[in-house]
Amino acid sequence: MFFDWLKKYMPRGIYGRGALILLVPVVVIQLVVMITFSQRYFEDITRQLSSGVVAEIGLYVVAVGEIPPEDLPGALEILDDQLGFVSTLGAGAQVQDRRPWYDISARVIGDELHKAVPGVEGIDVGSDPRRVVTSILTGNGRLVIDFPRRRASASNPHQLMVWTAFTGLVMTLIAFVFLRNQLRPIRQLARAAEAFGRGESRPYRPAGAIEVRSAGAAFLNMRARLERQIEQRTLMLSGVSHDLRTPLTRIRLGLSMLDVPKADADELKAMQRDLDEMERLIDAFLDFARADATEEPSRVTLQALIDGAVDRSERAGRPVAIGEMPDQPVTLMGRPDALARALDNLLSNARRYGTQTRVSLRLFERAAVISVEDDGPGIGPEDRERALQPFVRLDAARNQNRGSGVGLGLAIARDVARRHGGTLRLEASTELGGLKADLVLAR
Ligand SMILES: Nc1ncnc2c1ncn2[C@@H]1O[C@H](COP(=O)(O)OP(=O)(O)OP(=O)(O)O)[C@@H](O)[C@H]1O
Ligand SMILES: [Mg+2]
Known part of the structure; x- marks a missing residue:
């Protein structure tokens, strides 16, 4: 399907998936709200507020141009009082443009001011985050105006983001705790079924x-x-x-x-x-x-189990070759006597129907496989299922002079494998040419 490739990246456990289902919508909603809301709301408000301030600064510039010089200090004082600005004429130094990179609304203020008022030299919003300072060149000298930041932009826009992120996080954590409690019984059931x-x-x-x-x-x-x-x-x-x-x-x-x-x-x-x-x-x-x-399950070391069975088989008169073996000891929870019986049965078949025997152990992610191979006649694919049935012996010809069995060996081995979460697989041995019996055990 179209989403198949996604599966590779998805968590496999139920907790991971639950967390993902919980987290993705919350994060997406938060991002959408934060981006659209902060853009619409804060940029628009900042634009409105700053155009008001810009108009007031324009008023200063007009006043500096129109009012006779001797009345000017008094007039500016009145303006400062009324508007809440601090202004100096002629004395201040040139202000440089300055703002932190993350401060988006400061850029709006600067844009508006540069656009509307001629002679603006620079705007400083970085030195004191709560004040804006700007210098303007007028006919009567440099006018420096200092006014509160909140006159020009909505205050603390990032507070909204912090709050949304924080509450989102807290709510997600709480939800996850509840989710965990709901998922735990499923996991317990899975464990019990697996163990059984x-x-x-x-x-x-x-x-x-x-x-x-x-x-x-x-x-x-x-x-x-x-x-x-x-x-x-x-x-x-x-x-x-x-x-x-x-x-x-x-x-x-x-x-x-x-x-x-x-x-x-x-x-x-x-x-x-x-x-x-x-x-x-x-x-x-x-x-x-x-x-x-x-028989109660206990920890079984497979190599030791194989050694024991090989010993017994050799005492019964047949050398057994050891094939592939992992370097590390392989252990699993199992019933040692039952496993030994299964192996003994496979080895006795190899002894009875072949002349060479080889045992190997291979390790997979979820299973350990003990293989017993021989060079006998093997069992054709069509007979394999039947050979595994209890009390079934294959054609009499093959069994002549090989001592009489009951037809239970393979059935017992399969029974034991199944009770260890595995199975018994019959195949043809590629190297020895006879039967290859794989005792598959879950680990
Ligand atoms: N290694 C083998 N090579 C060829 N045929 C086999 C091999 N192992 C088993 N068979 C065939 O499968 C049949 C069933 O095997 P199984 O071990 O269940 O019984 P058995 O060996 O005849 O008797 P028992 O093991 O109970 O003494 C055998 O009769 C034999 O024909
Ligand atoms: Mg047998």
């Missing part, structure tokens, strides 16, 4: 205007429902797994006590293998359920 996205449950109480309050209440409802659901899922999964274990143990015991003829020994072995498989499945269920268990 990362898996933290921060204390939050709806406050502020009705709309913000109802949004806050809706958020709290949503959060409570989600927490309840997670809790129920955990309970159910671990309950089922636990309850299955008891009969399994009983069967195992029963099988081992069976006295079977030699011919059936192979069948017995197969049954025991099935039992092992079932137990492994149950362990995987428990793991999955535990990913949601109530």
Whole structure:
């Protein structure tokens, strides 16, 4: 849109924007009022007043020209008395033009005087701000006239500006305090929602205007429902797994006590293998359920986390190459055990489906990304979403002789990433040629 370029310069926070919305109209109104008002009002008034004074000075000049010299001192005295001027004839020195640069009305006085009275040498408004002194050459010598400034211009025009600016500032400050109080609940809601996205449950109480309050209440409802659901899922999964274990143990015991003829020994072995498989499945269920268990978030150093997972993977028999790593330790609020489990799952996949593994950590403004790459067959773009589903294993061919998994590894890793405000991304590894799994974590 037309105003798109403006966005770059706009403040991004709500306080900044609020302040801008508040400030811009106030400043514009003040400027418009100050400029038009002071121009119209003060210049016009100054012009009117000074043309009056100029006419009076003209009167002096006429008097000096017309009245006989012997009557002149008396006549000037009368004029001074009546008009409130102080005049000297013949004795004073020439007055130089002098005025401060900011004094606009003084310029008007000077212009009017020069225009209307012949013989004006100079006007001094700078030496004493409350008086105007001018010298005029007449036929009877130099006439110096000294009169109060307020006779010629509206007094203290800048006072208006000072007052408008000052009250404007005070009102803006007061308004900003109120605005802040209105905006704070919005910010608190945003923080609570952000924290919940990362898996933290921060204390939050709806406050502020009705709309913000109802949004806050809706958020709290949503959060409570989600927490309840997670809790129920955990309970159910671990309950089922636990309850299955008891009969399994009983069967195992029963099988081992069976006295079977030699011919059936192979069948017995197969049954025991099935039992092992079932137990492994149950362990995987428990793991999955535990990913949601109530582990409290704490500050986690990602490098340490990676080191630990790499250690475990190497002990399981596969060297792991370390790729790109930031120099500084990277920390974030997270659940260390869950994160370790997610990483272990990715590394075990790399071990199972490839022959080389590499781990790297990259840092972005709002996220940290841990990548696990391998040189295996990878996962085609069309299968990626499916591979992330729980209990999904891709084509049987690829999984032959690679030990049997349950299909939970990627699902658990994604679950963990999501509960840290991030996600799990599957891509093709450009360098190793296999799968690249990006564990994206908000920070
Ligand atoms: N690094 C990889 N390279 C190629 N295919 C992979 C890779 N990782 C996972 N897959 C495919 O995605 C499927 C799902 O992986 P996931 O980790 O969820 O389950 P799994 O490894 O089969 O079992 P589990 O991890 O529960 O023991 C796997 O069956 C496999 O086909
Ligand atoms: Mg796996």
